[in-house]
Amino acid sequence: PRTAAVIPAAGRGVRLGPGAPKALRALGGTPMLIHAVRAMAASRGVSLVVVVAPPDGAGEVKSLLDAHALPERTDFLVVPGGETRQESVRLGLDALPPEYDIVLVHDAARPLVPVDSVDAVIDAVREGAPAVVPAVPLADTVKQVEPAAAPGEPEPVVATPERARLRAVQTPQGFDRATLVRAHGTVTDDVTDDASMVERLGLAVVVVPGHEEAFKVTRPLDLVLAEAVLARRRL
Numbered sequence: 001p002r003t004a005a006v007i008p009a010a011g012r013g014v015r016l017g018p019g020a021p022k023a024l025r026a027l028g029g030t031p032m033l034i035h036a037v038r039a040m041a042a043s044r045g046v047s048l049v050v051v052v053a054p055p056d057g058a059g060e061v062k063s064l065l066d067a068h069a070l071p072e073r074t075d076f077l078v079v080p081g082g083e084t085r086q087e088s089v090r091l092g093l094d095a096l097p098p099e100y101d102i103v104l105v106h107d108a109a110r111p112l113v114p115v116d117s118v119d120a121v122i123d124a125v126r127e128g129a130p131a132v133v134p135a136v137p138l139a140d141t142v143k144q145v146e147p148a149a150a151p152g153e154p155e156p157v158v159a160t161p162e163r164a165r166l167r168a169v170q171t172p173q174g175f176d177r178a179t180l181v182r183a184h185g186t187v188t189d190d191v192t193d194d195a196s197m198v199e200r201l202g203l204a205v206v207v208v209p210g211h212e213e214a215f216k217v218t219r220p221l222d223l224v225l226a227e228a229v230l231a232r233r234r235l
């Protein structure tokens with residue numbers, strides 16, 4: 001089975017603060033998106049990478065990819081993204097050639113995911129799981145609250161789920177293509193990952209071990225950590 005990776009990279013990165021779109025911000029002197037593309041292309045299983053670019057940045061992203069060599073075995077495509085992550089992923093799926101039957105969806109904002117994690121996800125889909133998510137145990141205890149009526153107001157705690165049974169979910173998430181396409185064509189609720197759309201279809205989703213270096217660059221402190229991880233790798 002042939003595997004393609006769709007990389008949603010069309011977000012602004014509001015929580016990271018002012019500057020270029022998040023995927024184009026530098027990490028170790030190279031745009032975060034390039035790291036993410038290389039992380040997918042590093043897997044021998046991935047033969048196509050579809051980058052979903054900021055709506056007005058497809059040309060720029062294409063030039064960037066032309067300028068940064070990928071392995072010979074890996075093709076790439078660039079398509080403009082949408083208003084939401086969900087829409088961006090769907091636009092990426094729409095661009096997939098027919099011969100790919102396994103799809104990874106990987107956030108451009110997770111530039112440092114190790115190739116072993118990518119391979120583990122692909123392997124689990126090849127072994128028959130329609131949806132696979134890499135995830136890690138939580139360090140913090142999590143509380144469900146009643147959101148504050150006004151900013152700064154104390155929030156009543158509703159429940160404390162048992163931490164040992166919780167997982168923080170990462171990407172790449174891997175799917176049987178037909179399953180993911182059906183999920184994106186059916187589920188219209190707001191969701192924050194692709195696997196939850198498959199869950200809404202009533203299908204099984206399984207978790208495989210993720211990696212701490214696959215964390216998402218979301219806030220300024222995450223960029224500090226990402227620079228440090230990259231520097232450590234280069235030692």
Ligand code: CTP
Binds near residue numbers: 022084
């Ligand atoms: N994404 C996308 N299209 C959107 C919104 C997000 O392709 N309309 C992508 C982002 O580029 C990112 C991934 O989805 O690679 C995960 O989203 P997130 O970390 O929330 O990134 P942003 O939406 O850019 O950040 P923020 O929410 O802080 O604005």
Ligand code: MG
Binds near residue numbers: 011
């Ligand atoms: Mg976002």
